[in-house]
Amino acid sequence: MRTPTSGHTVVVDKADLADFLRSRRERLRPEDVGLASGPRRRTPGLRREEVAVLAHISTEYYVRLEQARAPRPSAEVLAGIAGALLLTDTESDHLHLLAGTAPTRRRLVCRDVRPSVLTMLERLPRTAGFVIAADFEVLAWNELAAALMEDFGSLVPAQRNLARRAFLDPAGPDHLYGVSDATAFRHHAVMQLRATATRYPTDPDVVSLLDDLRTAPDFERLWRRHDVQPAAMLTKTFENPAVGSVTVDCDSLLLEESDQHLVLYTAPAGSPSADALALLHMAGPLAAER
Template sequence: MNKQELGAFLRTRRERLRPEDVSLPSGARRRTPGLRREEVAVLAHISTEYYVRLEQGRAPRPSGEVLAGIAGALRLTGAESDHLHVLAGTAPSRTGLHRRDVRPSILALLERLPQTAGLVTSAAFEVLACNPLAAALMEDFTELAPRDRNLARRAFLEPGPLYGVSDASEFRHHVVMQLRLTLARYPSDPAVTSLVDELRDGSADFARLWERHDVQAAPMLTKTFRHPVVGEVTVDCDTLTLDDRDQHLVLYTAPVGSPSAEALALLTVLGSERWPVS
């Protein structure tokens, strides 16, 4: 149970709600944003003293029933409720380190998708594998050291555009939310903890977003790359979760016959010349 993170998460979720959001009268002017602690306690059917101790990081581990009541009182989404259980230590735990080895069948699948740019990312945003079209659209991650393959570092610590993507700010917010979930699942993994510390120290933008304690990421359905050779390429973005290794398979495709599909086809040729498929 991570008492301090649990308390901070509860506080930020409470402060974002207004009384009218939970059918309570707004009453007199409030000194602080959001609901009062006693209001959350009433809605969750627990004592105010216990809820206050939870936010202060002084309470013992809450039961599943208590967490369910708090999740309902704070109007948590499914992802936020899952995160609450992870922080409270009531969710199934994973091994101490996140996995970085990609399943061979997934590597083979990447090679069988010539018109799709595909890559596999770890729970900490390291690109673990990519096919030739993804290398041509972005860069050949296989030629980089593990540290330089990390998209979170690229997004927050390196100057210049992130592969010319149109949704760079949305992607950065997505990175922060996902890393917060990853840190909760792997609190003793030095690769995860050191990455978060490095980003918090090196990027004021990351530190600001981190303090929001957001964990609900909106799906990124399309993305536009501004490629130096073929120009703008707008793709559909689909992300598949590989649960057994806590990884993600990211696929970029374009509608058949579209200018972006033609651009990808050109990149397929350019990519196959530079990075031949074995």
């Protein structure tokens, strides 16, 4: 695909689009999409007419797509073809890119954490670690994270949402575990949520969250700025009721396949904050409530 430097016309490489569709069709078997295999086929994969039926488009139009003779398909047509060919999210994005059309997403935020990540969290006794979904819901955490922040296990999912806590906490906008960068975090959260809303426009939980957040004047003000590039948050200081000030280094690792982030808080060995984390680990989650 080539995009000109001026104007709004997108020039699509129809040959690349045709080759990609053909390659994805030929890898599928009828039983993969719920069709009877029937008699032996002369060529591999699904028939073009089968893809057309599954995608709810005419066979003639699909044939012309694979022959690089069709007009540029709409986002809705591409979404239907992506579903018919069982494309992954990455493959679907590539299909839309080849056609010069923005992806139309209907998937939901992933809230299942991979077992290996859960195991990793438990093996980091000196690190406060937790996993957040694309909409800032805390999905998994270790004991030190619960002791430093709060016992997430005692909360319903909506109460475990860090963005909701940052903007809608009845205790006030700065009552976010006593962190030193509450203002910066709120700005970061708004920018990330704007991207999340683009990726999951029909997820009811995301829609509901944004509806609630936009009742908060501070959120609405930041939302209207349309910022989309959050700054990295490298350190932050918590005011913990059990051990006082704890300054940690922050690392956020993208779990790309699930669109989640693994957040890790550590302190330099031998520092007062490292000693505080060690005390919190021994005290357990209830330390955050004292």
